[in-house]
Amino acid sequence: MIERFSFSDLRELFAKANxxxxxxxxxxxxxxxERERVAAKQKLADLTLDEIVRQPLIDPDNDDVSRLLLDTFDRTTFDSLRSMTVGEFREYLLDDDTTAVDLEGVQRAIIPEIAAAVTKLMSNKDLVLAAARIRNVTRCRNTMGERDVLGIRVQPNHPSDDIDGILLAAFEGLLYGCGDAVLGVNPATDSVETVSRILIALQRLIDAYQIPTQACCLAHITTQLEAMRRGAPVDLLFQSIAGTQAANASFGISLAMLTEGREQVLDHHRGRDVPWKGDHVMYFETGQGSALSAEAHH
Known part of the structure; x- marks a missing residue:
């Protein structure tokens, strides 16, 4: 018996190829x-990259994240890729002749939907192989992301935000050779006073031992900025983000807020006596399923 599957639009196709x-x-x-999943993957593999760009999964007229991505991606470089199918793009990523320089050259021409499409056709081993060729080097107080360097965050949280406990945990992590990525504390209390105390303490630790790393307190962006305005040292500005405007709104943020926050931290850095390596001052994370839990996934 022949079984046929149809997919009403790209959103359904992407979802069922997962x-x-x-x-x-x-x-x-x-x-x-499983048969429907395989059928979706086969159809997705035959889709051209141009079709994905021309049919945004989220209407950019109603979503500022999608609008920003489409307004800023490298259309000139994309012209050389537009006729490639998702399956062909997968083969390109995995080809032994494709170098890190090649991937860097097309990086800004790959919107998230294209990246999502091709990963649905890749195994874990494929993903490791492709990712190993990509270098995203960032610089704040030190340099991260270079080849053959493993960067590790120390997360010295404390259930009551006790400063001595936080510093002891941070120091222990440093003794294990960890913490070069960031000394990042998730505060138990999202208050300006708590965030200020944590940031000042971490700064003292970094200065006392001349540790080549950066500190961060993972509170809401508005709390961190207010702490900074009151004199707390901010190396990295953290915020949980998501892939849609509605999901970001559930975090209490907007693109404009992130842009303004970055500018404020850069200005703050210019007034501190620190040998900054670069201007990468934003630290983003998001939990899996944040858009779903906020009813902002469609």
Whole structure:
């Protein structure tokens, strides 16, 4: 018996080409069978990159994240890729002749939807192989992301934000050779006073031992900026973000807020006696499923 599958639009196709995930099931987007998943992957593999760009999964007229991505990606470089199918792009990424320089050259021409599409056709081993060729070097108080360097965050959290406990945990992590990526504390209390005390303490530790790293307190961006205005030293400005305007709104942020925050931190850096290596001052994270939990995934 021949079984046929149809997909109403790219959003359904992308969702059903995913490996089995509880989030997709909760959202009612998952493939109903392994056969449907394979059919979606086959159709996705034959899709051209140009079709993906021309049919945004989220309407840029109603979503500032999608609008920003489409307004700023490298269309000139994309012209050399537009006729390539997702399957062909996968082969290009995995080809032994494709170098890190090649990937760096097309990096700004790959919007997130294209990256998402090709990863749905890749195994874990494929992803490791492709990612190993990509270098994203960042510079704040030190340099991260260079080849053959493992950067590790020390996360010296304390249930009551006790400064002595935080410093002891941070010092222990440093003794293990960790912490070059960042000394990053998730505060138990998102208050200006708590964030200020943590940032000042971490700065004292870095200065006392001349540690080549940067500090961060992972509170809301507005709390960190207010602490900075009151005199706390901010190396990296943290914020949880998501891939849609609505999901970002659930975090209490906007693109304009992030842009303004970055400018304020850069200005703050110019007034500090620190030998900065560069101007990468933003630290972003997001938990899996944040868009789903905020009802902002469609």
């Amino acid at each position: 490996e089995e995930k509880s989030g997709d099931q909760l959202a009612g987007l998952a493939a109903r069978s």
